[in-house]
Amino acid sequence: MDFNRSRFIRSLPASIPLDIIGDVHGEWEPLQQLLHFLGYDERGRHPRGRKLVFVGDLCDRGPDSPAVLDWAIEMMANDQAYAVIGNHELNLLVNDPKDGSGWYFPDRSQDETRYAPWQHYADHKRQQLKETLAQWPLILQRDDLRIVHAAWLPDCIDKLSECAFSSLAEMNQYWEERFHDDFRQTAWYDVYKQETENLGISLEDEHYAMSFQPGIAHYDLLRSCHNPVRALTSGIQAVTKTPFYINGRWRFTVRKPWWQQYTDQVAVIIGHYWRNWYSEGVAEHRKNLFQEPPTQWLGSQQQVFCIDYSVGARWRERQQSILPTQTRLHLAALRWPEKVIVLDNGTHYLSEKKH
Numbered sequence: 001m002d003f004n005r006s007r008f009i010r011s012l013p014a015s016i017p018l019d020i021i022g023d024v025h026g027e028w029e030p031l032q033q034l035l036h037f038l039g040y041d042e043r044g045r046h047p048r049g050r051k052l053v054f055v056g057d058l059c060d061r062g063p064d065s066p067a068v069l070d071w072a073i074e075m076m077a078n079d080q081a082y083a084v085i086g087n088h089e090l091n092l093l094v095n096d097p098k099d100g101s102g103w104y105f106p107d108r109s110q111d112e113t114r115y116a117p118w119q120h121y122a123d124h125k126r127q128q129l130k131e132t133l134a135q136w137p138l139i140l141q142r143d144d145l146r147i148v149h150a151a152w153l154p155d156c157i158d159k160l161s162e163c164a165f166s167s168l169a170e171m172n173q174y175w176e177e178r179f180h181d182d183f184r185q186t187a188w189y190d191v192y193k194q195e196t197e198n199l200g201i202s203l204e205d206e207h208y209a210m211s212f213q214p215g216i217a218h219y220d221l222l223r224s225c226h227n228p229v230r231a232l233t234s235g236i237q238a239v240t241k242t243p244f245y246i247n248g249r250w251r252f253t254v255r256k257p258w259w260q261q262y263t264d265q266v267a268v269i270i271g272h273y274w275r276n277w278y279s280e281g282v283a284e285h286r287k288n289l290f291q292e293p294p295t296q297w298l299g300s301q302q303q304v305f306c307i308d309y310s311v312g313a314r315w316r317e318r319q320q321s322i323l324p325t326q327t328r329l330h331l332a333a334l335r336w337p338e339k340v341i342v343l344d345n346g347t348h349y350l351s352e353k354k355h
């Protein structure tokens with residue numbers, strides 16, 4: 001039991017000041033800018049002994065995932081940096097090629113038109129990268145701080161101690177299988193089977209007049225919270241009666257703002273949720289997530305902070321020839337214990353708590 005806890009939940013050194021960096025998504029240039037403004041040198045050293053923490057999703061979509069990962073891994077080996085695993089690193093670990101991962105998975109040729117030019121990962125280094133990522137924890141913590149990629153869920157954290165696994169991939173596989181077994185026992189299984197048979201390819205057709213599908217909704221709902229590896233790295237879902245189409249598929253669940261139920265007094269820092277830095281045009285399905293200004297803490301106790309300001313969507317701006325100086329998509333760090341937000345353009349903002 002303790003074996004799993006120490007493998008997947010690690011301690012951060014006490015009382016050292018930290019700079020907690022949001023989802024980088026292969027954006028090497030903004031990372032360089034941010035490190036410069038934070039005062040780090042190219043070896044990741046800080047004159048006042050500060051250390052870096054990455055909240056996961058260092059790779060996919062951006063122009064140079066190999067450089068970002070290789071640098072972060074080197075800094076971690078030198079004890080200058082720490083990281084938790086994100087859903088994008090997890091996809092790589094479990095061989096699940098997804099949109100934007102063609103820099104690593106050669107068979108994702110459809111990514112080449114969307115994201116190129118970008119750097120591919122050298123063939124001879126691929127296995128080593130996988131072995132290194134397999135060692136990354138799901139959680140980093142110390143008395144005053146908890147860090148996880150997407151969601152702090154006590155029930156899921158307890159599940160990490162349930163059986164002994166030799167790797168994250170193995171534990172993930174176990175819980176995925178358990179989810180399928182357990183879903184088959186629910187009343188929703190037959191409904192789900194009927195719906196997917198009836199709809200077939202229409203589930204992927206943007207122009208299909210889709211109605212609410214309760215079976216598929218409950219499949220996705222249970223899937224999001226049953227496997228602790230998935231839940232901590234991707235967050236949990238809630239059913240929505242209004243279907244919406246995104247990333248090639250109709251959806252019947254939305255991301256759930258779990259922080260509204262978080263009542264502990266220890267701060268939790270997350271990434272993952274594509275927060276907007278003062279910009280309009282928030283997608284309908286995201287509107288339930290953040291009503292707060294981008295500098296504000298989240299949840300009933302104001303103890304959760306999301307430090308992902310969507311730099312992972314810069315590839316779209318490059319296609320539209322929007323200059324980096326005009327962007328509203330940022331890489332950011334939360335300085336701890338100062339609680340100051342530093343953006344990749346060098347501006348600083350004090351984070352705020354509503355009381």
Ligand SMILES: [Mn+2]
Nearest residue numbers: 057086087272
């Ligand atoms: Mn993520």
